[in-house]
Amino acid sequence: MKKQIGLAGIAALVAASLLAPAAQAEDVITLGASVQLTGTNANTGRYYKDAYQLAIDKINAAGGVKVGDKTYQLKLDVLDNQSDVNLSVRQYVQLISADKVNFLLGPFASNFALSDSSVAEKYQIPMVQGGGAATQIYTRGYKYVFGTLPPADDYYASTIEMMGKMNPAPKSVALVAADDSFDVSVAKGTRKHLADAGMKLAVDETFREGSADFSTILTQVKAANVDAILWTGHETEALNFIRQMKGLNVNPNGLYAFTVGVPTADFRKALGPDANYAYGMTSWLPNPSLKDKWFGDAAQFAAEYKAKFNYSPDYHAASGAADVETFAMALEKAGSLDPKKVRDAIAGISFDSLYANIKYGADGQIVLPQVVVQIQNDKLVPIYTTDFINKAQYPTPAWDKR
Amino acid sequence: MVLAQILLNGILLGGLYGLMALGMALVWGVLNIVNLSHGALIMLGGYVVYYLFTIGGIDPFVALPIAMLVMFAVGFLLQYYLLNLVVRSKMLNTLLITFGLDVVLTYLAQLTFSADFRTINPPYAGANFALFGLTVPSVRLAAFVVAIVLAAALWFLLHRMALGRAIRATAQNLVAARLYGVNPSVLYAVTFGIGTALAGAAGGLYGMIANLTPYIGASLTAKSFVIAIIGGLSNPFYVIFGGIFVGIAESLTALYIGPTYSDVISFGLLVVVLVLRPNRTLRTS
DSSP: HHHHHHHHHHHHHHHHHHHHHHHHGGGEEEEEEEOOOOSTTTTHHHHHHHHHHHHEEEETTTOOEEEEEEEEEEEEEEOTTHHHHHHHHHHHHHHTTTTTOSSHHHHSSSSHHHHHHHHHHHOOEEESSSSSOGGGGGSSOOOOEEEEEEEEEEHHHHHHHOOOOOOOOOEEEEEEEESSSHHHHHHHHHHHHHHTTEEEEEEEEEEETOOOHHHHHHHHHHHHHHHHHEEEEEEHHHHHHHHHHHTTTTOOOSSSSSSSSTTTHHHHHHHHHGGOEEEESSSOOOTTTEETTTEEEHHHHHHHHHHHHHHHHHHOHHHHHHHHHHHHHHHHHHHHHOOHHHHHHHOOOEEOOOEEEBOOOOOOOOOOOOOOEEEEEEEEEESSSSBBBBBOOOSSSOOGGO | HHHEEEEEEEEHHHHHHHHHHHHHHHHHHHOOOOOOHHHHHHHHHHHHHHHHHHHHHOOHHHHHHHHHHHHHHHHHHHHHTTTTGGTTSSSHHHHHHHHHHHHHHHHHHHHOOOOOOOOOOOTTTTTEEEETEEEEEHHHHHHHHHHHHHHHHHHHHHHHHHHHHHHHHHHHHHHHHHHHHHHHHHHHHHHHHHHHHHHHHHHHHHHHHHHOOOHHHHHHHHHHHHHHHHHHHHHHHHHHHHHHHHHHHHHHHHHHOGGGGGGHHHHHHHHHHHHOOGGGGSOOO
């Protein structure tokens, strides 16, 4: 008897789940995404799911999106790709062909966005993604892919400009980069920026994505007695690198900087006082001067995000929220749900948001300067964009003199 | 000088590698189980030390033996209630069940500990001293010493104590061991418990050198597997030597060929060892 009730219950649930979307299909626009909710990238993947959801809830609470003379609510369809690129590609195909989502939001990380965006292009469904910065994503002539992270090639541009104005200015540099598409892009651009600035590339090493041991690279860096280390990779590797720097007593004469990790609260929590003096970068800070139609401004966005999810947003989250807002804006402008028309609307859009002024280049990628940040006494301090914002703690003291 | 420093780095790292593989080699050699969840057990051991340190305020090196006891209990229960079901069956069954166990442990760890990065960061974690112009990271040296001490303890247990004789006897001849009053299911559980305790110690040391996340297990299993085969399953010290060998090979590869090729070399070594000395993997204990 119990079993029968159970079966009946399941049948009712299945029927309900089959009927529900059909009943609502008329007035709902679904945004689909496959995001890293588990696996090695889950720590950053969560920013995207949470930011997408928060932005969608906020837009719906304000009345939804007006397309033509009809008002729609937004809905999020998010799948967990388990930090597996191959699975994420399959999930985007599933989102389009089985789940019939209207438009696509992106995954985290360049190597995912690189593969997943091909699905969007193939099916001609616009994808706005805030997780992939590699220029490779945008140099393939794709028409349906847009991105809110600035080009990876230029991540170190503002840092190198700042280094030129330091006293004494670093002359020899060690570049340490992971071997995935984002970091290869960063390294390629950084080599060019260093050459333009007349700085010597004394050590140029690539490590395998996911490496836990940097002792060989650090020994080479130490022997080269460089003035600066420019490092790019993933947050967990950045933590390992700094801890091993201290263990092997590696002290560049000027500074050491990282593309990722430094702006997150996790980074400071994991390293404690050893996080001090590290330079990093961010394309976004929760600044009240960034006005937003739905959230008011970036500071209010950050406060609402923190209150809802119990951790602070960083640029990944702001970039993700801007992707949802891009669709809301473009849909109203296009006045249609037709993917081609929405795509054209996105290409010509320009609006102020909590993240930045959103405007996509001809290749689909936004252009934004990176703000150089430094951790000073356990606090994240913005240092430089095109000029100094705050005083840098420079040069960095040796590990045993702190 | 760079070369000497890199050799030193490789040797110190290799000691820890050896300790990681020690538990796997023991379980493989005695129970004939290739434990694919070994890396996940290392990860769990790391979290035990992490919480003893951050919440309990216990120094991580003092926490190591406590974590080993906890992990011994975990391993004992896993073997007694789960793995004993497949202990004498085909290799494929043990591979499947330990692979499943790896998935379960990894995702339980994510649910319980979250995907956040954890580091076991005592004030002396970055301490180092100079020796003949080389920089010796103190924690890595301590981890190396712990690995040697545990290998020696395991050797002593297996070769000089009654329990060790019983373990070896069971591995060599189950029927004869039974006739002498050995209860195999308890003995298997004890053996697996010892292997898990060693994994736990390796996890605590790993957390002091690198980061803990729920996902570190798979790559540590792979590394332990390579070292267990290169070192052989017969003698704990050979496993430590295997670890040091792989540590040096990886460091030299990073120096001369490039850090992206480290794994190619360690798995390449595995192939070479299997081709040249296929009998090395046979149980000789």
